[in-house]
Amino acid sequence: MNTLSYNQDSLAVVGMQWGDEGKGKVVDLLASEFDAIVRYNGGANAGHSVVVNGKRFALHLVPSGVLREGCDSIIANGVVVDPEQLLREIDGLTAEGVDCSRVLVSSRAHVVMPYHKAEDAARERALADSLGSKAVGTTGRGIGPAYAEKVQRASAVRIGDLLIPDLLRERVRAALAFKRPMLERWAPDATYALDEESLIEIALGWGDKLKNRVIDSTIQLHDHLEQGRKLLFEGANATLLDVDHGTYPFVTSSSASALGIAPGSGVPASVVGRIIGIAKAYQTRVGAGPMPTELTDATGDQIRERGREFGTTTGRPRRIGWLDLVALRYSARINGVTEIALTLLDVLSGFDELKVCTAYEIGGERTIDFDPAAASLDAVRPVYESLPGFDEEITGARSFGDLPSEARAYIDRVQSFVGVPISIVGVGPDREQTILVEHEAGVGSIG
Numbered sequence: 001m002n003t004l005s006y007n008q009d010s011l012a013v014v015g016m017q018w019g020d021e022g023k024g025k026v027v028d029l030l031a032s033e034f035d036a037i038v039r040y041n042g043g044a045n046a047g048h049s050v051v052v053n054g055k056r057f058a059l060h061l062v063p064s065g066v067l068r069e070g071c072d073s074i075i076a077n078g079v080v081v082d083p084e085q086l087l088r089e090i091d092g093l094t095a096e097g098v099d100c101s102r103v104l105v106s107s108r109a110h111v112v113m114p115y116h117k118a119e120d121a122a123r124e125r126a127l128a129d130s131l132g133s134k135a136v137g138t139t140g141r142g143i144g145p146a147y148a149e150k151v152q153r154a155s156a157v158r159i160g161d162l163l164i165p166d167l168l169r170e171r172v173r174a175a176l177a178f179k180r181p182m183l184e185r186w187a188p189d190a191t192y193a194l195d196e197e198s199l200i201e202i203a204l205g206w207g208d209k210l211k212n213r214v215i216d217s218t219i220q221l222h223d224h225l226e227q228g229r230k231l232l233f234e235g236a237n238a239t240l241l242d243v244d245h246g247t248y249p250f251v252t253s254s255s256a257s258a259l260g261i262a263p264g265s266g267v268p269a270s271v272v273g274r275i276i277g278i279a280k281a282y283q284t285r286v287g288a289g290p291m292p293t294e295l296t297d298a299t300g301d302q303i304r305e306r307g308r309e310f311g312t313t314t315g316r317p318r319r320i321g322w323l324d325l326v327a328l329r330y331s332a333r334i335n336g337v338t339e340i341a342l343t344l345l346d347v348l349s350g351f352d353e354l355k356v357c358t359a360y361e362i363g364g365e366r367t368i369d370f371d372p373a374a375a376s377l378d379a380v381r382p383v384y385e386s387l388p389g390f391d392e393e394i395t396g397a398r399s400f401g402d403l404p405s406e407a408r409a410y411i412d413r414v415q416s417f418v419g420v421p422i423s424i425v426g427v428g429p430d431r432e433q434t435i436l437v438e439h440e441a442g443v444g445s446i447g
């Protein structure tokens with residue numbers, strides 16, 4: 001009997017906080033060692049920028065490895081794809097001479113239809129304005145409604161359906177039967193999203209443009225593995241936004257931790273031997289929801305300005321906080337993180353003191369356990385440890401030894417608390433502004 005014997009050389013890169021940790025840069029840094037970069041969750045709610053010929057592109061769906069020649073960029077089954085957005089990104093990159101011929105999309109990935117975007121906006125508006133409830137603060141990209149449609153099954157459109165007109169019509173008609181009364185009530189302006197004929201025409205046009213990129217990504221990924229090739233799984237959004245393990249209900253609608261890799265790609269988790277968790281040296285969040293270490297003062301403003309913390313997808317100013325080690329330890333556990341890339345450390349220079357949250361106080365008791373339910377987190381008081389700050393700009397540091405002793409102590413404190421080595425430190429946006437940390441004597445004894 002044959003037994004599968006894939007090696008475990010594949011890698012996952014996942015966000016450990018509420019997103020925007022700088023995953024794109026780390027993926028880009030490592031992509032050349034891999035044969036395929038795989039998106040397995042989320043949709044156009046994710047965002048990272050790449051610079052081509054001096055022009056900055058905000059990419060939302062095309063995997064970050066697209067700039068590396070010879071690498072497959074695979075959008076696997078767990079992603080919800082807005083074809084219009086995907087085609088726009090491919091066209092923009094192609095016009096700048098980037099080879100997009102290996103951007104491939106699973107026939108089983110779900111399609112974000114115009115009515116999903118209309119519903120996303122309508123629900124948010126209704127929650128905040130009419131229902132006296134808190135909106136989630138979504139990116140408005142139709143993510144939640146598209147995943148809901150997927151789980152509801154018969155009315156969902158998958159990428160492969162864009163190539164089968166009869167099936168497509170059946171699905172869209174079923175979806176509209178439910179969407180029409182709802183959107184007429186909550187989004188009376190969204191008539192464009194309810195016109196069956198024009199929706200079919202648009203969707204068939206997408207199918208025509210995408211048809212040469214549509215594959216069975218599960219087969220493709222297993223073929224790669226069988227040939228001994230290595231995959232890099234690029235997590236979108238982040239662990240604290242994971243629909244099961246994040247700060248529910250203020251989360252996204254997919255498995256945004258490493259736990260989503262298997263269902264989102266059809267590849268068993270056991271092939272992923274290395275999981276790099278990306279964490280900012282401080283905390284940010286876009287949208288609503290609990291954030292125990294949030295800073296609403298001048299320190300927060302200073303970090304926001306230094307870190308240019310405005311959303312790639314929506315342009316919204318991000319909420320800022322001190323690094324929450326309680327949350328980070330939780331994320332490390334959920335993902336099985338084998339190493340951490342600590343990004344944007346350069347943003348923290350210029351402060352007399354740096355704080356990290358090392359416990360939560362709740363009802364007079366201290367805990368280091370993280371209960372992600374939003375209602376529980378709202379009730380916690382962060383307990384801080386104060387560390388000395390550093391004044392020097394560190395954007396030119398290229399080795400651990402180049403960093404001021406206070407910055408090294410900060411890194412050391414993070415890894416000793418979380419119990420996972422920090423192998424990469426980001427000190428600026430460019431690929432070269434990266435320190436690779438050698439670990440010879442284990443956690444807590446770098447440098």
Ligand code: IMP
Pocket residue numbers: 018019020045046047136137138139140141142143144236237238241250251252253286287288
């Ligand atoms: P949705 O994913 O658009 O439904 O938004 C749900 C929540 O997740 C909102 O608070 C968004 O701001 C947040 N979110 C989703 N994707 C990202 C991301 O890639 N970075 C940061 N926040 C995100």
